[in-house]
Amino acid sequence: MKKITYVTGNWAKIASAKQYLEPLGYEIDNIKIETPEIQSDDVTEVAKYSAKWAANELNIPVIKNDTGFFIKHYNGFPGAYMKYMDETLKVDGLLKLMEGVEDRSAYLKETIAYCEPGGEPIVFEGKTEGTIAYESSGEYGWGIIDHVFIPKGENKTLGNFPDEERWNFWSVQAYLDLAKYLDDKDKTFMK
Amino acid sequence: MKKITYVTGNWAKIASAKQYLEPLGYEIDNIKIETPEIQSDDVTEVAKYSAKWAANELNIPVIKNDTGFFIKHYNGFPGAYMKYMDETLKVDGLLKLMEGVEDRSAYLKETIAYCEPGGEPIVFEGKTEGTIAYESSGEYGWGIIDHVFIPKGENKTLGNFPDEERWNFWSVQAYLDLAKYLDDKDKTFMK
Numbered sequence: 001m002k003k004i005t006y007v008t009g010n011w012a013k014i015a016s017a018k019q020y021l022e023p024l025g026y027e028i029d030n031i032k033i034e035t036p037e038i039q040s041d042d043v044t045e046v047a048k049y050s051a052k053w054a055a056n057e058l059n060i061p062v063i064k065n066d067t068g069f070f071i072k073h074y075n076g077f078p079g080a081y082m083k084y085m086d087e088t089l090k091v092d093g094l095l096k097l098m099e100g101v102e103d104r105s106a107y108l109k110e111t112i113a114y115c116e117p118g119g120e121p122i123v124f125e126g127k128t129e130g131t132i133a134y135e136s137s138g139e140y141g142w143g144i145i146d147h148v149f150i151p152k153g154e155n156k157t158l159g160n161f162p163d164e165e166r167w168n169f170w171s172v173q174a175y176l177d178l179a180k181y182l183d184d185k186d187k188t189f190m191k
Numbered sequence: 192m193k194k195i196t197y198v199t200g201n202w203a204k205i206a207s208a209k210q211y212l213e214p215l216g217y218e219i220d221n222i223k224i225e226t227p228e229i230q231s232d233d234v235t236e237v238a239k240y241s242a243k244w245a246a247n248e249l250n251i252p253v254i255k256n257d258t259g260f261f262i263k264h265y266n267g268f269p270g271a272y273m274k275y276m277d278e279t280l281k282v283d284g285l286l287k288l289m290e291g292v293e294d295r296s297a298y299l300k301e302t303i304a305y306c307e308p309g310g311e312p313i314v315f316e317g318k319t320e321g322t323i324a325y326e327s328s329g330e331y332g333w334g335i336i337d338h339v340f341i342p343k344g345e346n347k348t349l350g351n352f353p354d355e356e357r358w359n360f361w362s363v364q365a366y367l368d369l370a371k372y373l374d375d376k377d378k379t380f381m382k
Contacts, residue, residue: 036229037229037230038227038228038229038230039228039229039230039231039237039271040230041275041279046230074279074280074281074284075278075279075281076279077275077276077279077280077284078279079275079279080230081272081275084232084268084270084272085268087266088232088265088266088267088268088269088270089265089268089288090265090266093265093268093288096287096288096290096291097280097284097287097288099287099290100287
């Protein structure tokens with residue numbers, strides 16, 4: 001069985017990867033290691049750099065992901081620095097930033113970089129449009145985005161959806177594209 | 192004459208380094224290159240990583256600096272991401288964040304990393320305490336911090352001081368310490 005290592009400690013991400021890749025004959029294991037991250041407001045560059053580093057360091061094919069949150073009115077802030085905003089501004093700071101701002105639209109971007117040892121990283125992306133709520137709500141989730149981001153077509157924040165429903169909002173397209181890439185690659189190889 | 196290369200394109204930084212290091216017999220030249228930056232909210236780590244990379248890449252002793260801005264109420268935000276905040280939140284976003292916040296204290300931190308090829312970076316720091324103004328003012332400066340940060344003991348923002356006065360507010364201690372380090376090192380070497 002072909003094996004891919006997901007460089008993450010987040011069980012929901014591992015579950016997502018398994019859901020889409022196991023049916024194609026891939027075994028997904030995972031490892032939680034700190035990878036060097038370049039300072040960039042582009043989540044794609046961050047994921048690519050980390051995936052390449054990990055593939056070479058571990059000498060196995062790896063997946064590395066990075067998630068960004070982009071507020072239109074603030075030119076894409078906080079972007080790749082979502083986690084840092086969580087820890088510093090917190091939910092009060094974010095809601096204060098949005099006071100009196102008419103355009104509350106924002107999007108989540110999930111980037112998955114797949115890399116084989118010695119190779120170049122290949123990137124797959126998922127994007128979820130939505131808006132920022134007027135107050136924090138929801139009992140599920142890991143960060144403040146879960147409690148203030150309302151996906152398009154919904155009337156409540158991500159944090160109101162249990163984990164197994166929630167991650168589908170932003171990661172599906174990226175995993176589907178990765179699965180298609182691996183499937184095509186295997187077929188080409190077998191020809 | 193001993194030569195140190197400052198990895199920067201900022202003339203004020205070069206002038207600062209010359210002011211403190213030329214009297215010790217050092218010639219300061221400069222080069223403007225992009226160095227890889229790790230993603231860290233710690234300006235010290237960012238400067239160290241870049242200095243080591245540049246010293247090895249150029250094979251000469253180098254100086255690399257990084258500046259951070261830390262707002263107490265927001266747990267040190269924006270820290271090393273000052274430039275990113277400039278480009279996204281802009282001055283309106285920063286002032287909105289401070290609305291109704293009682294503790295307006297903040298500080299600027301200047302980190303200078305000195306590194307010789309094959310060596311480990313050595314770090315020197317300068318810190319300037321102050322507060323965030325209620326409105327933007329001042330005609331000088333490069334970023335929004337210049338227009339909202341009032342150094343302790345002053346009654347106007349950095350942006351009200353011409354360049355040749357302004358940089359003294361945060362960089363003096365770091366350069367003095369670097370000069371002392373180089374001077375001590377030369378004396379030890381001559382013994």
